[in-house]
Structures are given as C-alpha cells and as structure tokens.
Amino acid sequence: MLRLLIIATLLAGCAGARPLPELPETGVELTATPFHPQEQYQCGPAALATVLASSGVTVSPDALVDQVWLPGRHGSLQLEMVATTRSHGRVAYVLPPTLDAVVAELAQDRPVLVLQNLGTPRWPVWHFAVVIGFDPDRGRILLRSGTTERLDMSLRAFMLSWRMAESWALVPLTPGDLPAATDRQRYLAALADLERSGHFTAAAAGYRAWLEARPNDAVALFGMANSLAAAGESAAAEHTYRRLLEQRPGDAAASNNLARLLLARGCRRDAQDVLERVPASAPAPLQEALDATRREAGAATNDCL
Structure with missing residues (x-):
C-alpha cells in the first residue's frame, strides 16, 4: 500500500x-x-x-x-x-x-x-x-x-x-453530544436518519442538545417531537409540537401529528380544534393525511376532560 x-x-x-x-x-x-x-x-x-x-x-x-x-x-x-x-x-x-x-x-x-x-x-x-x-x-x-x-x-x-x-x-x-464542526444540515440529517432507524430516544437526545442553543429551530423541534412520540413519551411530544405551533401557527405536519396524539388519548375536541387552524393551502400529500385525521376525529365518540 x-x-x-x-x-x-x-x-x-x-x-x-x-x-x-x-x-x-x-x-x-x-x-x-x-x-x-x-x-x-x-x-x-x-x-x-x-x-x-x-x-x-x-x-x-x-x-x-x-x-x-x-x-x-x-x-x-x-x-x-x-x-x-x-x-x-x-x-x-x-x-x-x-x-x-x-x-x-x-x-x-x-x-x-x-x-x-x-x-x-x-x-x-x-x-x-x-x-x-x-x-x-x-x-x-x-x-x-x-x-x-x-x-x-x-x-x-x-x-x-x-x-x-x-x-x-x-x-x-454519543446522543446529546454536538459535533465540533457544526453543520446544521448535516447534523439534523444525521439525527433524522437515526430516528428512521428506530433509535427514537437517542434521536430525541440529539435534538434536545441542538435546541438548547437554538430553541427556535423549527426543523429540530419537529424532529424532536416525532422522536418523542415514537418513543412513547406522548406528553413531552405534545408539549414540543405546541412549542413549534407557537412559532408556526397552523403548520400542517405538526398540526396533523399533534391531532393524532390527542386522538390517541381520547381528546377529540382538542384534536379538531388543532386541525381547524390549518390553512386550506397545505400541500397535497399533507392534505391527504389531514383529511384522514379529520375523518378519524369525526368518527370518535369519546373526549378527554
């Protein structure tokens, strides 16, 4: 060699x-x-x-x-x-x-x-x-x-x-450690890949570390919320989706995912309220997901207190 x-x-x-x-x-x-x-x-x-x-x-x-x-x-x-x-x-x-x-x-x-x-x-x-x-x-x-x-x-x-x-x-x-040579796109893409591979808790730790210095990064908030939801940490996921929606009211993807979390714990009216705030101009693939969630909310009979 x-x-x-x-x-x-x-x-x-x-x-x-x-x-x-x-x-x-x-x-x-x-x-x-x-x-x-x-x-x-x-x-x-x-x-x-x-x-x-x-x-x-x-x-x-x-x-x-x-x-x-x-x-x-x-x-x-x-x-x-x-x-x-x-x-x-x-x-x-x-x-x-x-x-x-x-x-x-x-x-x-x-x-x-x-x-x-x-x-x-x-x-x-x-x-x-x-x-x-x-x-x-x-x-x-x-x-x-x-x-x-x-x-x-x-x-x-x-x-x-x-x-x-x-x-x-x-x-x-190690999840929670940030790279020394930080490139936002590279790092968040690496976390998204980790999330897709099923390491939800590890991905959430990575997003959390990133957000400590950049609390308003919408992409990181969405990734963290999705990871927490997949890891079964529903309360933390709901809180994170709401943080994102405070910054981006009516965001179609975050609203849909939050509504599905609410439906999972029987909060039909809260889910419908979230969905009503989504503008009608959502992209077609997201609109299909939103319509499915709306139908599920309309068919639900129970509601949380």
Whole structure:
C-alpha cells in the first residue's frame, strides 16, 4: 500500500500539487485511542470499532465484519459504515470535507474515521483509517492504520490520499453530544436518519442538545417531537409540537401529528380544534393525511376532560 501511495504522490506531482491546508500551531495526539490491527476488509471493521469505542461502544472488529463488508464489492462502503454506526445507537455524523473539521473533532478528544485512496484515481486502493492527531512542527498526520498502531504520514501524502476519496470522514457521536464542526444540515440529517432507524430516544437526545442553543429551530423541534412520540413519551411530544405551533401557527405536519396524539388519548375536541387552524393551502400529500385525521376525529365518540 505504501508503494502505491508513493506512486500516487509522484503522479500528483506531475499533475500539479493543490495547496495544502495549514495545521494549528498546537499539536494533538489521542494516545488512548484503541488499536485493532487488521489487514483484511480494507480495515473498515477495525477502523469503525476504533471510533465506536471512543464514543463508548465496545465492539470487536470481527463482530462488525458482516455488517460493513460487502463480498461482492470486495470492500466496505461508506453507506454501510454509516448504517452500522447508527445501529449501535450513535449519531453518524459525516464531517464537512475539510481538514479544519477533522482537527476540530480531534480537539474535542474524538478520533476521526477517514477513507483514503492509497492508489490512483484510475486504480484506486480503498482504505479506512483513523486520524488520532497531528504534529504541526513536522507537518505530519498521525493515524491508526491497518497493522500500524501509529502511522506517521506527511500532510501532503495524507491530503492526497484523502482528497482522492472525496475527503470523506465520520465521527460517531454519543446522543446529546454536538459535533465540533457544526453543520446544521448535516447534523439534523444525521439525527433524522437515526430516528428512521428506530433509535427514537437517542434521536430525541440529539435534538434536545441542538435546541438548547437554538430553541427556535423549527426543523429540530419537529424532529424532536416525532422522536418523542415514537418513543412513547406522548406528553413531552405534545408539549414540543405546541412549542413549534407557537412559532408556526397552523403548520400542517405538526398540526396533523399533534391531532393524532390527542386522538390517541381520547381528546377529540382538542384534536379538531388543532386541525381547524390549518390553512386550506397545505400541500397535497399533507392534505391527504389531514383529511384522514379529520375523518378519524369525526368518527370518535369519546373526549378527554
């Protein structure tokens, strides 16, 4: 692999080198990061087990092989790495494709899983590794990589191999922890994916942490309410839907979901009152859901006190 990397570096030199990003003045090395030596499977299971351990999940690389290794593709794909992270109840946060984002996570004591191409664009050799630090004085990046516990790689070689893998990087976040390099769209999308995978309580914790600093974020409020409802925390979900409707009166999706919660506990009139405030201009798919909820409310016979 190192030979291939040298070849790729020479080819890149012929093609013209891209500017290198600057490292912060103070270096970091997360020496407590676990090490799982591995040569097979593009080192995907070992790299994922390493970063999961840093987020509090103890799992062996062997236990991850069937989840991330695709025999037909002879490797692991990013989608499998992300999905497996979620399956362990962690927020699979894909970082913005910059070295600054990686460095920011390291500063929070979080090692970063990266995908590298140790070959060339035409003949790629995919490899997963874990960035554990950097040395600005020598311009080096430090990694857990394959069978090498502390791979000391030049910044130029690292950036070349990483850029040829589209600068893909991942950190598994413990629910309730926010990424250091916060990208709203990326983070909320990661929480929505966690919610869709059935980890409702974990997703709600992520939304709650986000809302502590951004209490009026409508997307986060809606996601948190949905997660709480799915987790069976109906009272908290109802409260959160009402918070959202205070900001966005008549919001079709929030109104429909709140009305369904109210109907579930027998509050027919309250549900009808919520639905009456929805404007008639709701999009067609939402209008169909609203009509169904209205019919259910009209057929209900009981009412709460």
